[in-house]
Amino acid sequence: MAGPLTRFASASEQRAQRHERILAGVIASVHTQVPRSVLGSVVGAVAVVAVFWRAREGALLFGWFAAMLIESLVRLQMSRSFRRATVDAENVQSWANRWVAQAAVAGLLWGAAGWLFFLPSDPLKQLVLVTVVLGVAFGSLTLYAAYRPALFAFLPVALLPLIARMFVAQDPAYVTAALVLLAMLAFTIFFGRSFGATMFEAVKNNFDNEVLVGQLLHEKRIADDARRAAEEATRSKTKFFAGASHDLRQPLQAIGIYCSLLKKRATGPLEPLARSLSSAVDSLSKLVEELLEISRLDAGAIQPRLQQVLLDEMLGQIAQEFTPLAHGKGLELRVRKPRLAVESDPVLLARVLRNLLGNAIRYTSKGGVLLAARPRGGLISVEVWDTGPGIRQSELSRVFDEFYRGESSKGESVGGFGLGLSIVRRICNVLGHPLIVTTRPGSGTVFRIETPLSALPHRGPRPPATLSDANLCLLTGHTLVLVEDNEEIRTSLGHLLRSWGAEVIADGGFTPALQAQLAPQRRVDLIVADQNLHDQLSGVEVALRVREAVGGPVPVVMLTAVTMGEVIGEFQRAVKRRLEARPELAGVIARSRVEEPVVLQKPTNAILLNNRIAQSLGLMQRERPPATDVGLTAGATTIARL
Secondary structure, X not given: OOOHHXXXXXXXXXXXXXXXXXXXXXXXXXXXXXHHHHHHHHHHHHHHHXXXXXXXXXXXXXXXXXXXXXHHHHHHHHHHHHHHOOOOOOOHHHHHHHHHHHHHHHHHXXXXXXXXXXXXXXXXXXXXXXXXXXXXXXXXXXXXXXXXXXXXXXXXXXXXXXXXXXHHOOOHHHHHHHHHHHHHHHHHHHHHHHHHHHHHHHHHHHHHHHHHHHHHHHHHHHHHHHHHHHHHHHHHHHHXXXXXXXXXXXXXXXXXXXXXXXXXXOOOOHHHHHHHHHHHHHHHHHHHHHHHHXXXXXXXXXXXXXXXXXXXXXXXXXXXXXXXXXXXXXXXXXXXXXXXXXXXXXXHHHHHHHHHHHHHHHHOOOOEEEEEEEEEOOEXXXXXXXXXXXXXHHHOOOOOOOOOOOHHHOOOOOOOOOOHHHHXXXXXXXXXXXXXXXXXXXXXXXXXXXXXXXXXXXXXXXXXXXXXXXXXXXXXXXXXXXXXXXXXXXXXXXXXXXXXXXXXXXXXXXXXXHHHHOOOOOOOOEEEEOOOOOOOOOHHHHHHHHHHHHOOOOOEEEEEOOOHHHHHHHHHHHHHHHHHHOHHHHHHHHHHHHOOOEEEEXXXXXXXXXXXXXXXXXOOOOOOOOOOOOOOXXXXXXXXXX
């Protein structure tokens, strides 16, 4: 069975190579103890010389001491060379053999001291000799026991001569002491073997840990590389969608406008065909918009604008929008509207609730749907309940994936593309609102969004506003400048504006032909422009130049694929450049600064476009700030925008 080393790829090493690597670690640990052992040997040798200086021949004693000093210096030099050398599998055995030889020399020197300096007639000197030899021998146990051959080369050689001299003395006391020392030697060798095995195992474990750590670091680098590659792929995808958004929206906008014109003019057998075509275009536009919306959320291009949101007003308006859809399916749509206010982005929160409520109605075939809000643990829980088929526990972790539609929707014509809940989760992450799902298969599902309570006092509700065909305003008597570089959209949009009674001056940019039509005596009531023009000038710059040509702050509606934040930012920078270049026109520029453009994102709805133009011209009251693009309500095709 493969162990952890096999898993982490160290089993590919040969057994001998692995053993030599561990041996190198053992020898390295031995050499770290050399300086202390040398100090002990020198101190012991000095003690022997001091005690036996007058009892033995000086030449013999001096020769032994000199040999001991030379051995100590050689040991120090060998340790120093080992630390400086590159020890690998090829030369580690050579270093081990040199260590065994050094251990044998040290053992011979201390064995010689036990044999040469043993004096049976002087018990005090013998006590010192035995104490020094035993102290050095047993004190060096950890030094030599780490490598078993060195232990056998040092310890018996250092002690057996002294034990033999005690036996030779034939004194019962010395014989008894010799037997005790012999037993101590046997026990010490046994203990030294166990210590050596423990030391070897410790070095082996340390080596294995280093192998594992190295492999883990290697795998971490691979995982980091894979993560960076995935992030780069995500960034590339996001950049692609961001770059393609304009090109995707342009033809859809043109098709949508042509469908609006066709629906108005189609009669007889062509009327249902026009409605079907318009429905298909709406579905395609919705799919593209949802894909682009996901890319904007992933790219962080959508930032929340937190403010007080009146739940009674928002929930009532949303319920009013979806009541016809629920009644059409025979469902009861109930709403509980507490007088509570939360801190959130009203557009993003409304988008989340519309998605959840639309899904609840879509997947519920009998019973009803509840839209409610209630205090819950210091927060406000905004909830959507349904009596649909519920979600299986195995599917809960996947319902927020893109294009995933649960088992409950299979075999049923419920519509949708499986992107709604994915967008809901991303928006809740942007808002910082926890999203909680509880379900019981066969009984229904509850989605909860936990929002913080607003610290501001509750304001009175505003009357709800709806958009439908009845809201269309005639633009008779008004002159509009249309700037669009796409000829199809310019043509179709021009037809649409003229069908509302407006006089249209259309061009692809700030061309000489457009300038000729903007004579000082020519009145311009509103500008409709795209931001991305093939000309070097942006739509914002063209709008400002048109204002300068006619001499007044003409309202501007930007119909573009660029986000509102980018358009407003470009507008502010352009105004600042003009103020810096011509400070004498500060008053005119300041007045122009107040008239920031209204931003509608392509593809938009003809009713919404008419509504925004009428609001900008003062033909109807503004229900909400013009720069905020909101969803259409009941009676019109719902196209929610962020």
